[in-house]
Amino acid sequence: MEKGVFVITFFPHSRELNDEVSRTSSFYPLHNHKPPYERNLRMSVENELQERSGSKCELCGSSEGLVVHPVDVASEADAAKCVMTCSECHSQLDNPESVDPNHWRCLNDSMWSQVPAIQVLAYRMLYQLRAEGWPQELLETLYLDDETKAWAEAGIANNDDSDPPTLDSNGTPLLDGDNVTLIKDLVVKGAGFTAKRGTMVKNISLTSNPEHIEGRVNGTQIVLVANFLKKAN
Numbered sequence: 001m002e003k004g005v006f007v008i009t010f011f012p013h014s015r016e017l018n019d020e021v022s023r024t025s026s027f028y029p030l031h032n033h034k035p036p037y038e039r040n041l042r043m044s045v046e047n048e049l050q051e052r053s054g055s056k057c058e059l060c061g062s063s064e065g066l067v068v069h070p071v072d073v074a075s076e077a078d079a080a081k082c083v084m085t086c087s088e089c090h091s092q093l094d095n096p097e098s099v100d101p102n103h104w105r106c107l108n109d110s111m112w113s114q115v116p117a118i119q120v121l122a123y124r125m126l127y128q129l130r131a132e133g134w135p136q137e138l139l140e141t142l143y144l145d146d147e148t149k150a151w152a153e154a155g156i157a158n159n160d161d162s163d164p165p166t167l168d169s170n171g172t173p174l175l176d177g178d179n180v181t182l183i184k185d186l187v188v189k190g191a192g193f194t195a196k197r198g199t200m201v202k203n204i205s206l207t208s209n210p211e212h213i214e215g216r217v218n219g220t221q222i223v224l225v226a227n228f229l230k231k232a233n
Contacts, residue, residue: 146233169227213229
């Protein structure tokens with residue numbers, strides 16, 4: 001039997017009520033922190049993910065040390081916003097400074113899952129590792145619907161408080177590899193041409209200045225003002 005600290009309220013003028021409280025009350029140890037209904041909810045989420053995943057990590061396929069990993073901090077009560085992970089994936093997701101890039105080559109397969117939560121974690125990890133080269137190539141081939149991509153990018157923005165985001169003319173965050181269109185004609189100084197409104201600039205790169213991006217127009221690599229751009233779907 002678990003030992004814990006229990007809180008009992010007695011009513012000084014009602015012996016019958018005190019007897020009823022003692023007979024019917026359900027107590028739980030305070031050191032478990034969560035009341036029974038919350039623990040039951042967590043168990044329900046875990047059971048649902050066990051069934052969805054086939055008792056394997058939904059990122060790398062391992063069956064070792066499975067643990068529920070919420071995509072975002074406030075998602076642990078919703079199976080649709082959680083992913084079943086092995087202990088290795090879970091640890092690296094929680095500790096970005098200790099990430100082993102080679103471990104995440106598994107995303108070459110799992111990023112094609114039809115489960116949005118898995119897509120979001122795959123997108124965020126590939127973005128984190130984009131400097132390795134191969135993750136950027138995978139990002140360029142990964143298709144996410146608008147809602148799922150917005151979810152994935154919101155987490156990236158929230159996790160990178162040190163650098164202000166680069167925003168397009170509508171306030172939408174821009175990321176490396178995005179495609180954008182010009183919303184006005186821009187004279188490209190020194191290149192001898194004008195980039196016309198509506199021109200598509202593919203596979204942009206962010207710069208150290210959050211107000212600028214780099215992209216290739218008419219075969220020339222140029223710096224563009226983010227506020228004159230609109231992110232392409």
